[in-house]
Amino acid sequence: MNTVAAPTRNARGVVRITLIVSACAFLFGFAMIPLYRIACEQVLGIKLEDGPVTGRAVAAASVDTSRSVRIQFLASVNSKLPWTFAPEVTRIDVHPGELTEVWFDAANTSDAAIVGNAVPSVAPNTASAFFNKTECFCFTEQLLAAGEARRMPVRFIVDPALPRDVTELTLSYTFYENTDATRRVAETVGAPPHAG
Amino acid sequence: MAHAATHDHVAHDDHHDHKPQGFIARWCFSTNHKDIGTLYLIFSLLMFFIGGAMAMIIRAELFQPGMQLVEPDFFNEMTSVHALVMIFGAVMPAFVGLGNWMIPLMVGAPDMALPRMNNWSFWLLPVAFGLLLSTLFMPGGGPQGGWTLYPPLSLQGGNGIAFSILAIHVAGISSIMGAINIIATILNMRAPGMDLLKMPVFVWTWLITAFLLIAVMPVLAGAVTMLLTDKYFGTSFFNAAGGGDPVMFQHIFWFFGHPEVYIMILPAFGIVSEIIPTFARKPLFGYQAMVYATASIAFLSFIVWAHHMFTVGMPLGGELFFMYATMLIAIPTGVKVFNWVSTMWEGSMTFETPMLFAIGFVILFTIGGFSGVMLAIVPADFQYHDTYFVVAHFHYVLVTGAVFSIMAATYYWLPKWTGHMYSERWGKIHFWSSVISVNVLFFPQHFLGLAGMPRRIPDYNVAFADFNMISSIGGFWFGLSQLIFLGVVVHCAFFSKVKAPARVWEGAKGLEWEVPSPAPHHTFSVPPVLKPGMLAHDDVSH
Numbered sequence: 001m002n003t004v005a006a007p008t009r010n011a012r013g014v015v016r017i018t019l020i021v022s023a024c025a026f027l028f029g030f031a032m033i034p035l036y037r038i039a040c041e042q043v044l045g046i047k048l049e050d051g052p053v054t055g056r057a058v059a060a061a062s063v064d065t066s067r068s069v070r071i072q073f074l075a076s077v078n079s080k081l082p083w084t085f086a087p088e089v090t091r092i093d094v095h096p097g098e099l100t101e102v103w104f105d106a107a108n109t110s111d112a113a114i115v116g117n118a119v120p121s122v123a124p125n126t127a128s129a130f131f132n133k134t135e136c137f138c139f140t141e142q143l144l145a146a147g148e149a150r151r152m153p154v155r156f157i158v159d160p161a162l163p164r165d166v167t168e169l170t171l172s173y174t175f176y177e178n179t180d181a182t183r184r185v186a187e188t189v190g191a192p193p194h195a196g
Numbered sequence: 197m198a199h200a201a202t203h204d205h206v207a208h209d210d211h212h213d214h215k216p217q218g219f220i221a222r223w224c225f226s227t228n229h230k231d232i233g234t235l236y237l238i239f240s241l242l243m244f245f246i247g248g249a250m251a252m253i254i255r256a257e258l259f260q261p262g263m264q265l266v267e268p269d270f271f272n273e274m275t276s277v278h279a280l281v282m283i284f285g286a287v288m289p290a291f292v293g294l295g296n297w298m299i300p301l302m303v304g305a306p307d308m309a310l311p312r313m314n315n316w317s318f319w320l321l322p323v324a325f326g327l328l329l330s331t332l333f334m335p336g337g338g339p340q341g342g343w344t345l346y347p348p349l350s351l352q353g354g355n356g357i358a359f360s361i362l363a364i365h366v367a368g369i370s371s372i373m374g375a376i377n378i379i380a381t382i383l384n385m386r387a388p389g390m391d392l393l394k395m396p397v398f399v400w401t402w403l404i405t406a407f408l409l410i411a412v413m414p415v416l417a418g419a420v421t422m423l424l425t426d427k428y429f430g431t432s433f434f435n436a437a438g439g440g441d442p443v444m445f446q447h448i449f450w451f452f453g454h455p456e457v458y459i460m461i462l463p464a465f466g467i468v469s470e471i472i473p474t475f476a477r478k479p480l481f482g483y484q485a486m487v488y489a490t491a492s493i494a495f496l497s498f499i500v501w502a503h504h505m506f507t508v509g510m511p512l513g514g515e516l517f518f519m520y521a522t523m524l525i526a527i528p529t530g531v532k533v534f535n536w537v538s539t540m541w542e543g544s545m546t547f548e549t550p551m552l553f554a555i556g557f558v559i560l561f562t563i564g565g566f567s568g569v570m571l572a573i574v575p576a577d578f579q580y581h582d583t584y585f586v587v588a589h590f591h592y593v594l595v596t597g598a599v600f601s602i603m604a605a606t607y608y609w610l611p612k613w614t615g616h617m618y619s620e621r622w623g624k625i626h627f628w629s630s631v632i633s634v635n636v637l638f639f640p641q642h643f644l645g646l647a648g649m650p651r652r653i654p655d656y657n658v659a660f661a662d663f664n665m666i667s668s669i670g671g672f673w674f675g676l677s678q679l680i681f682l683g684v685v686v687h688c689a690f691f692s693k694v695k696a697p698a699r700v701w702e703g704a705k706g707l708e709w710e711v712p713s714p715a716p717h718h719t720f721s722v723p724p725v726l727k728p729g730m731l732a733h734d735d736v737s738h
């Protein structure tokens with residue numbers, strides 16, 4: 001620490017190290033995406049991937065008739081999507097462990113075929129891990145031709161392990177336009193989009 | 197007073213000063229740390245006025261409820277670009293400029309370690325801000341989603357966003373290069389005997405800031421790159437329809453964003469720690485504590501980011517962790533405030549303009565720290581979040597904090613840069629005008645926020661009218677006061693007749709005062725020989 005270093009000699013080492021740190025930081029920004037998923041799903045118990053629950057988990061659940069939980073349904077569309085979208089019933093009381101089916105209606109009011117994706121959300125968020133869907137229109141892209149309307153089912157089971165102080169859950173969906181898929185559909189015009 | 201330290205320059209001042217001849221050669225191709233420092237400072241001042249003009253538009257629109265002057269889109273552009281210009285164009289380059297000028301002088305180095313890269317890092321800035329400001333004239337306009345660029349909002353405008361993102365990339369590369377240069381200079385170029393724990397606090401705070409910069413600017417670059425690919429290349433990092441998650445952007449952004457706010461305040465801590473001992477004529481109280489407090493603030497700044505997103509629906513454990521971690525930062529910050537006050541305690545103080553700004557900093561920054569602690573309380577933040585209370589908080593820490601420290605530093609070192617004294621009388625007028633108006637401007641915003649006025653909205657409920665009008669009046673007054681600053685600086689640089697001595701301030705210690713004023717173009721070509729009493733902190737490690 002007692003002599004001046006010749007600038008060029010040692011500066012190279014510092015520059016190399018600081019550049020490596022910067023490069024790692026850049027990669028770390030991208031690494032946060034998988035890390036975030038792992039943190040949410042493995043450590044914090046927040047469900048991000050909203051896939052169907054397995055049949056085994058469903059079969060294992062026994063119906064808890066000692067209490068019922070009220071489920072409310074909300075449906076909205078992102079302002080850029082010219083669709084209408086609503087639940088057929090806005091609330092329903094279920095026993096935990098009971099398989100329940102409800103229906104939602106969507107209609108494309110524009111004059112072009114559009115692909116939408118519904119993003120679900122359960123409130124209170126701490127209860128979302130106990131809300132299991134076995135089937136949902138939100139698992140897949142929904143293609144609606146111009147003016148087409150569709151009834152879509154959701155089947156779900158509330159996990160009997162749901163904390164007893166939770167008596168009400170809200171399931172809400174927002175439909176977004178999937179612009180890439182819509183563009184793909186538009187490019188294959190001629191073949192009239194087949195609803196599936 | 198300049199003896200052995202500068203024996204190569206004392207005898208012959210400017211004659212052998214070897215400045216490059218010609219304007220272009222001197223300024224555009226400069227590799228001299230003083231010239232590049234000057235360029236940074238001038239650039240920063242220009243951006244300060246451009247960003248300030250945008251703030252005037254914002255306050256003019258908010259002068260009365262209702263839509264008065266500008267379109268909502270334009271208002272949103274103003275709030276977004278004002279913040280980007282002030283943060284990346286004014287505050288950060290000002291600190292880099294001060295670092296360029298002062299760090300080699302303070303550690304006894306002939307120049308920065310990488311002089312040619314230094315030139316590069318400056319000249320990237322006009323490119324970046326030319327790009328950013330040009331988006332205001334593009335179809336679809338500039339960024340309107342706030343400086344935080346949250347998707348999906350930030351991606352819903354025109355293609356200007358692509359240029360803004362490129363501007364952020366370029367400004368980020370400039371900061372990273374500047375930081376690397378500063379680290380290399382401090383680690384490699386210190387004069388013999390200048391141990392790490394003898395360095396001035398300003399050098400210490402810059403060293404730590406530079407580490408923060410290389411650790412988080414690339415993260416921001418990554419985040420905005422993902423925005424770009426989401427918009428143009430069909431990726432879905434943050435796009436809910438494609439399986440991405442917009443909240444994730446907030447995590448990545450604030451992982452950068454919170455250390456970024458400390459990037460803007462640590463060098464300010466350093467400046468104030470230089471100025472207060474000078475005018476209190478006492479050594480800094482607790483030098484080592486200052487250094488360790490700075491390091492712990494820097495460390496903690498990496499684990500508090502989610503206090504900016506308490507309302508996104510985090511698990512309770514997360515809210516608690518980030519709440520307590522945030523409050524923890526108040527401890528080292530409190531240590532610093534305590535040390536500044538103790539340095540002044542029983543000192544024989546005089547109140548020249550730099551000292552006034554430094555004392556203003558200590559008091560007003562602390563108010564900003566207090567509102568910060570209030571915001572850190574999760575249940576309270578649910579109410580305060582995204583209101584004017586947050587705006588009041590960060591303007592106290594950034595304007596009366598970072599910007600006041602930059603002004604203090606300018607007054608403190610201006611005689612060293614120019615060789616002439618500024619007008620003390622006008623400096624004081626500038627201070628008093630600024631310190632009163634800035635409180636008229638930002639203090640009422642606390643009340644507006646507590647009453648529920650949302651930030652980033654061009655119109656508001658009539659219930660908020662009075663405080664907004666007061667705030668706007670303070671805003672115009674503060675804005676105009678800065679013209680005094682411009683006047684004082686221009687006068688000092690070009691018209692002042694009063695020559696400055698080498699040791700400009702009677703109580704000042706440190707190597708920068710061992711060279712003549714103005715500091716010659718080349719200093720410390722031969723490393724200075726340190727003598728007892730030359731440094732402010734030369735016996736701490738013994």
Ligand code: HEM
Nearest residue numbers: 457461503504526565568569571572581582586590593594
């Ligand atoms: C004791 C220290 C501090 C604490 C506890 C603190 C806490 C907070 C919290 C909790 C927020 C989020 C408020 C919300 O959005 O609801 C916030 C926002 C902010 N703070 Fe601080 N802060 C501190 C110091 C600072 C410093 C030193 C700076 C900068 C120099 C700073 C700059 C900011 C900025 C710019 C924002 C707003 C960002 C935005 O949403 O645009 N804070 N602070």
Ligand SMILES: [Cu+2]
Nearest residue numbers: 454457503504
């Ligand atoms: Cu923060």
